[in-house]
Amino acid sequence: MLEDGRIVAVKKSKIVDGGDQEVRQFINEIVIFSQIIHRNVVKLLSCCLETEISLLVYEFIANGTLSKYIHKQNEEFSLTWEMTLRVAIEVAGALAYLHSQAACPIYHRDIKSSNILLDDKYRAKVADFGTSRSVSIDQTHLTTLVHGTFGYLDPEYLQSSQFTDKSDVYSFGVVLAELLTGEKTDVRVMKDGGKEEIMKVANLAKRCLNLNGRKRPTMKEVVAELEGIQLSVNTSNHAHQNLANVAYVQPQEITEAWDVVSTSTGPCTDGGSSSCDAQPLLTVKTV
Known part of the structure; x- marks a missing residue:
């Protein structure tokens, strides 16, 4: 303090x-x-x-690493599907910024779930830039001794020692796969997420993990796809909410509405000189 x-x-x-x-x-x-x-x-x-x-x-980032919410039991709190998508978008957005919007392109070189922190509102914060490197705009790769965390390392980088922006994409793909399949996460994903949305994210993760770096999307493209999925989720949730609101009518209100029609009487004219009691136009039997 x-x-x-x-x-x-x-x-x-x-x-x-x-x-x-x-x-x-x-x-x-x-x-x-x-x-x-x-x-x-x-x-x-x-x-x-x-x-x-x-x-x-x-x-200080209050809620620790993303890793603990993926892989460790946490009875007090678990990420919802909506939050998972948001965290994925936030991390992807930070990487897209590093690759194409910073003063010089920056390769993080150690993206993993334990290097992603969550603040008090569970917003993602990318951390640990000790092995990161900035490159000139005209550079396409960085040749270095292989450094990083096994399991997250780009196979092409392991073979060639040439790190590219697509190497960060590969590492992000591993994190995306973790978010979908982690022990604690998997149950929640199947509970909260729609099948179509889950498959879209899974296919995106698969593309990020392509062994051929050239076939992987850029981080900008990853952000765009995730935002599209998020939009479809929000639209779907809004539509379901509207349907629920329309469908929810109190049974008592229905009964009362029919009672007005079924028991009312009105004028029955005969040349305008007299009136008579009208029979119900419709008899409603309430259940």
């Missing part, structure tokens, strides 16, 4: 003195963050590299 009462998160180096590689990652993270302004990227507030243990100070 800071003096003004704000809660922050502090990341400190694991190695005391001589941890050059880790210090370089901290410095790289600072440089990367200086180029980023996006609501779905965690904010770096301050740093200290001149002490025995290097420190980075971030905004």
Whole structure:
């Protein structure tokens, strides 16, 4: 906690003195963050590299990692299908921003569910930019030693050591598959999501995981598809709600309406000189 009462998160180096590689990652993270302004990227507030243990100070993200909501039992709270789609869109939007809207294109290089945080409103925040790299606009790839988390690594990158924007797309595809098939998530997806929507997201994840990077969509295209699915979900929910509102009429109101017709009497003219009691036009038997 800071003096003004704000809660922050502090990341400190694991190695005391001589941890050059880790210090370089901290410095790289600072440089990367200086180029980023996006609501779905965690904010770096301050740093200290001149002490025995290097420190980075971030905004505190209250609800922890996306991973724990996918893979660990949480009886108090679980993501709904609607929230899952929103989180996927927010992460995809942050990556699309890094790839094509930041001052220079940025490759995250370590997208995974444990590097995606959820704030107090369960909005996604992409974190951990220690291995990220910015590239010039005319560059199509980055040749580096293979680094990342196995299971999320692009197979092409593993073979060639060439990291591209489509390598981040592959990692995102793994996260999307986790959101659909995680132990805790799977039950909720089948309960809340429509079959057509689930299949669309599953097919998108499959395309992101194509072994041929050129056949994977860009993150911009991923965002557009997910937003289209989200729109169809919202439209469908709105339509169902309207149908429910129209269909819900109190049985008592129906009975009363028919009673007015079935028991009323009115004038029966005979040359305008007399009137007589009218018989009900319709007899209604209420059940």
